[in-house]
Amino acid sequence: MKYQALILIFVILISLSVFHQTNVFSESQVVGGSDKTASISVLNSGEKTVSSDTDEKQSDTVNQTNNSSLSLSAVIEGHSVLKEETVENICLPLQTNIFLVKNLEDGKVVLENRSASRWPIASITKLMTALIALENMNLSSIIEISPSAFEKSAGSDFLSSGGKYSVENLIKASLIFSSNEAAYALTEGFGYEGFVSKMNQKAKELGMSQSFFEEPTGLSYLNQSNLSDLSLLMGYIYRNKPLIFDISRRSRISIREESSGKVKSFNNINLFAGQSDFFGGKTGFIDASGGNLVTLFEKGGKMFFIGVFSSGDRFGDVEKLLECIGQ
Secondary structure (H helix, E strand, O other): OHHHHHHHHHHHHHHHHHHHHOOOOOOEEEOOOOOOEEEEEEOOOOOEEEEEOOOOOOOOOOOOOOOOEEEEEEEEOOEEEEEEEEHHHHHOOOOOOEEEEEEOOOOOEEEEEOOOOOEEOHHHHHHHHHHHHHHHOOOOOEEEOOHHHHHHOOOOOOOOOOOEEEHHHHHHHHHHOOOHHHHHHHHHHHOHHHHHHHHHHHHHHOOOOOOEOOOOOOOOOOOEEOHHHHHHHHHHHHHHOOHHHHHHOOOEEEEEOOOOOOEEEEEOOOOOOOOOOEEEEEEEEEOOOEEEEEEEEEEOOEEEEEEEEEEOOHHHHHHHHHHHOOO
16 A cells, blocks of 8 residues: 555656646747747736747838838937837838938937938929029029920920029929929029039038939939938028928919919919928929928927838828827
8 A cells, every 4th residue: 555655646746747847838939830939928917029039121112111120219308219119009000111200400310211222202302403593593583494494394284385484483383383394494594414413512512422313303213312311401401591491381372474474373282381380391203203202390399300202191101200209
């Protein structure tokens, strides 16, 4: 009986050990049958967080950021805190993966992804066109839109071939309804090659090392920059040539054709125009670029640059990024 009792105790101990091993989870598990290993930690709230140790490959394809991991530099009481989050957790899904939010007051980047990526900027080009015209031409000078300028820009029913307009009104037309013929006319009034040369020279002066301008409208995909460079351009305009943003923030403008004296009114194609917190910006779109938009917004007494490239909803994305500031 003594030996039988010892054997029984030994069997019970072995059984308990086996049962315990089959009911204990290891800290590492294979997720979804794939070869990705995840570390699972149980929180007090009962929620689980999963952080993959498999490096994600960044795709060069735009508009696929819904689940990408991004770097957020959150500015809290003047201190920059770097932390890893996802777009969904910060400001809901965006329809672009090229964006930049930057405090123009201190130069700190608040939120960005691929902001150094060079990209066709389309009609955002016209910010530089307007700047060069403003710095080198008399606003009251009259320029005739040549047939060549009209043909190069594919024409429109906004301005007329042979029409005569002041430099100021041509700047307005290029910024408010993105008139290509107005942009071409400005270069012809100065000298085309010299004007474009000054555009690239100005970019160099401002430290826009990833920017190049082939022509003044943005119709060419060779007009390229990145959001980091464009924030430098916008900052310079904001501090030195605010008239450009005074124009681009208006919801509506009137333009006079000098020969006939006829005045036409046009609505701003920028949906933010007229908002009290919107201080200016420029849209851009060609097939090669998708929807581009650069803006300046005031929030909490500070001025912020917010820009997106190749967005499926450029105004919606900028609005979401604006909401992220300060969160």
